[in-house]
Amino acid sequence: MSVENKLTVSASPHVLSRRTSQRIMLDVIIALIPALIASTIIFGWRVLAVTVTAVASCVLAEYLSRRAMKRKNTIGDLSAIVTGILLAFNLPVSIPLWMVVIGSVVAIVVVKQMFGGIGQNFVNPALIGRIVLLVSFSTAMTKWTSPLSWLGADAQTTATPLAILEPNCENLPSLTDMFLGIRGGSLGEVCALALIIGGIYLMARRVIMPIIPFTYIGTFAVIILIAGKGDFEYLAYHILSGGLLLGAIFMATDYTTSPINIKGKIIFGIGCGLLTALIRLFASAPEGVSFSIIIMNILVPHIERLTTPKPFGTQKVKNESTPSEVGKEAAKV
Amino acid sequence: MSAIDVEGVLSAVKRVRGGVAVSHNKNTAEMKTVRIPSPEKVVLPMQQHIGAPCTPTVKVGDKVSVGQLIGDSDKYVSAPIHASISGKVIAVKEIKLPTGAVSQAVTIESDGEMRLFEGVVPPKVETKEELFKAARESGLVGLGGAGFPTHVKINVPPEKPIDTLIVNAAECEPYITVDYRECIENSANILDGVYKLKSLLDIKNVIIAVEDNKPAAFTALKRIADSEKDYDDSVKLMVLKSRYPQGAEKMMVLATTGRKVPPGKLPADVGCIVMNVGSVGYIGRYLRTGRPLISRTLTVDGSAIMNPKNVRVPVGTSIGEIINFCGGLMEKAEKIILGGPMMGIAIIGTDQPICKQNNAILAFNKRDTEVKPETDCIRCGxxxxxxxxxxxxxxxxxxxxxxxxxxxxxxxxxxxxxxxxxxxxxxxxxxxxxxxxxxxxxxxxxxxxx
Known part of the structure; x- marks a missing residue:
């Protein structure tokens, strides 16, 4: 029969789910779009300039560095675009564009590609990009443009709510403004509404599990509530200010730098919440989301070692036969 | 389509962790099993089971009839092979099986008579020991796909008390409708098998488990659980949520009893015997007729098969002949799988024979065999x-x-x-x-x- 020799032979399974890495990254990009639109309304067209610069330099950096390292081109997986958008979201709108390029190159080349590319970096590339910029250009990185001031004649600067946030303090934007993002801050972090919409989309598409965002924000909330002696308004301001929502929904849930197991994700989320609350309450820096997530990123291998699930059926009979014994037994046969 | 909600039916004790929701694609579910015309020749490998291969007991030139023993082994974990057609042995030689293993095989050329071997008589089975002997002589192996000799499976040493017989009718692999048809077409055999096994092996409880996407099978099996033979109401029907791999032995034990089979152990270690519904039905039939395991039902389906069917074929019929019976392959056939799409084996050609434990031949065109590009792990979990x-x-x-x-x-x-x-x-x-x-x-x- 002529069909012989032409058949494909491969290992099972012979059917695969439709989900691809590329589609997952596309979902993340889609989930980030509401926040991008909101930010453009709040801070003006320059938001788009910063975002496009970051995305373009991330993609180009990935392409060129892979080429230089003689590795397969991977820009098609869209992950560089996600990193670019997330980096831009962590920057003030007034930042000079050449700094954006530096941040992007650091994120992609140093943090991601030098460790082996997608899935191999041990810390979040966008966050390291932001921190490198923060310590290198602290003035430019902490110049906060007033919301909606682009509609007027000239741009004004403002303080971020977090910098002036104290229990029962004045001069804060209203909670509604905080929720809608009418406040100073990094360009992607301000609009809580848009970030939550994006988060719901990711959860509905089953790209992320709700575990990390909820344990992160939950732990954070408990500590702030205790510190604020039960002041719920203070808590609401804390949750809506800074990069907490952006961090909890989009950065802490990064696959590569968070634990795979459910137990691990819980520990990771609690750790992030704890560190963020402690930094905000006791450290000299007003914001702690980036540092908390990065510290927890570094701990991921250890968390994972602690939380590796026991294979099916080994839980109750630990004394009878440990998996390694079984392995040896099987090896003998 | 969870249409099953009847009183007196158990639902799963414990939901199986993980698994995937594969599309069922049970296209042949409502197609009655048809018999293939008896083939010109059959090739019967001596290894159609887990365990020691058989040694041919016939030589080239011998005349054999249907049901005659042609291969056996003195090892315990093995299952004898019987002639599936009558005719003349024309070759005893090594062939390569779809798994890649090499095995001795007996080729029989048909004389067209399909003459039954005179030794085929209903066995006398009144005790456990007689049942083990009969199960071995029947050549029965697990028909769900693994091919583990049944006489070994049911002969559990006394230090492992068995309290539950689980009849597995989950059939969670996509496309395959063999067990489903068995439930509908041969429920009398299953009924016999269930109550014979229960009384001879002296097992207290029987759980017949079926997935909730098979209402017709459910109805047929319900009659077994409600039979008057079940005087103490110890035969129960259980509906499981359809989820791959619900039919896997360990998953089945967990879902029906809540027990977990430890690594390297068998269901017998937690007091259970799991049997495929087809195997149970076969036992029922064998005890009545004494016809050894010489034919089997297959689902032939997939986008490259002209006329998908459920077919009953003599063991040893070549895969190509069965495909031809189903209208042949479409030109674009790209992959042929023996078994289901999740665990089946992709084969290199269609010359090989069908063995006892095979349950499906699936052929797909190029569009359905495209794979995702292999990219780096993103640790999505x-x-x-x-x-x-x-x-x-x-x-x-x-x-x-x-x-x-x-x-x-x-x-x-x-x-x-x-x-x-x-x-x-x-x-x-x-x-x-x-x-x-x-x-x-x-x-x-x-x-x-x-």
């Missing part, structure tokens, strides 16, 4: 989420590549049953099942070198 046995396939892949023996033996890869749920869900298209197999052989080698 879908593989661990899908693993019904709580393994971490991505870590196993990593340790296997690094040949990290210590970590590999710790992580419990031996538990893996290669159900394919991990590779199915992987968005990066990684061949995780292959890594699982590699991991096992790396461990075996390391053990051998110690």
């Amino acid at each position: 879908y593989c661990s989420l899908a693993c019904p046995l709580s393994l971490m396939p991505t870590l196993i892949e990593r340790y296997t590549k690094a040949r990290d023996i210590d970590k590999l033996s710790e992580i419990g890869v031996d538990v893996c049953m290669e159900c394919g749920s991990c590779a199915y869900s992987c968005p990066s298209g990684r061949p995780l099942v292959q890594y699982m197999r590699l991991a096992k052989s790396v461990l075996r080698e390391a053990g051998a070198n110690k």
Whole structure:
């Protein structure tokens, strides 16, 4: 029969789910779009300039560095675009564009590609990009443009709510403004509404599990509530200010730098919440989301070692036969 | 389509962890089983089961009739082979099986008579021991796909008391409708089998488990559970949520009894015997007729099969002949699978014979066999989420590549049953099942070198 020799032979399974890495990254990009639109309304067209610069330099950096390292081109997986958008979201709108390029190159080349590319970096590339910029250009990185001031004649600067946030303090934007993002801050972090919409989309598409965002924000909330002696308004301001929502929904849930197991994700989320609350309450820096997530990123291998699930059926009979014994037994046969 | 909601029916004790929601594609579900005309010749491999291969008991030139013994072994874990057509033995030689293993095989050329062997008489079975003997003589192996000799499975040593017989009618692999048809067409055999096994093996409870996407099978099986033979109401029907791999033995035991089979152990270690519904039906029929296992039902389906069917074929019929009976292959056929799409074996050609434990021939065109491009692992964790046995396939892949023996033996890869749920869900298209197999052989080698 002529069909012989032409058949494909491969290992099972012979059917695969439709989900691809590329589609997952596309979902993340889609989930980030509401926040991008909101930010453009709040801070003006320059938001788009910063975002496009970051995305373009991330993609180009990935392409060129892979080429230089003689590795397969991977820009098609869209992950560089996600990193670019997330980096831009962590920057003030007034930042000079050449700094954006530096941040992007650091994120992609140093943090991601030098460790082996997608899935191999041990810390979040966008966050390291932001921190490198923060310590290198602290003035430019902490110049906060007033919301909606682009509609007027000239741009004004403002303080971020977090910098002036104290229990029962004045001069804060209203909670509604905080929720809608009418406040100073990094360009992607301000609009809580848009970030939550994006988060719901990711959860509905089953790209992320709700575990990390909820344990992160939950732990954070408990500590702030205790510190604020039960002041719920203070808590609401804390949750809506800074990069907490952006961090909890989009950065802490990064696959590569968070634990795979459910137990691990819980520990990771609690750790992030704890560190963020402690930094905000006791450290000299007003914001702690980036540092908390990065510290927890570094701990991921250890968390994972602690939380590796026991294979099916080994839980109750630990004394009878440990998996390694079984392995040896099987090896003998 | 969870249409099953009847009083007096058990629902799953424990939901199975992980697994995947594969499309069922049970296209042949409502197609009555048809018999293939008896083939010109059959090739009967001496290895159609797990265990020791048989030795041919006939030689070239011998005349054989239907049901006559042609291969047997003196080893305990083995199952004899019988002639599936009558005629003349024209060859006894080694052939390559679809699994890649090499086995002796007896080729019989048909005389067109399909003359039944005079030794085929109903066995006299009144005790446990007689049942074991009869099960062995019948040549029965697990018809669900694994091919484990039934007489070994049901002969549990007395230090392992068995309280539950689980009749597995889950049939969770996509496309395959063999067990489903068995439930509908041969429920009398299943009824006989269930009550014979129950009384002879002296097992207290019987649970017949079926997935909730098979209402017609449910109705047929309900009659068995409600039969007047069930005087003490110890035969129960249980409806399980359809989820791959619900029909896997360990998953089945967990869902029906809540018990977990430890690594390297059998269901008998937790008081259960799990039998495929087809095997149970076969026992019922064998005890009545004495006809050894010489034919089997197959689902022939897939996008490259002209006329999909459920067919009854003599064991040893060539795959090509069965495909031709179903209208042949479409021109674009790209892949032919023996078994289901999740765990079946892709074959290199259609010359090979059908063995006892095969349950489907699926042929697909190019469009349906396209695979995802293999990209780097993004650590999404879908593989661990899908693993019904709580393994971490991505870590196993990593340790296997690094040949990290210590970590590999710790992580419990031996538990893996290669159900394919991990590779199915992987968005990066990684061949995780292959890594699982590699991991096992790396461990075996390391053990051998110690």
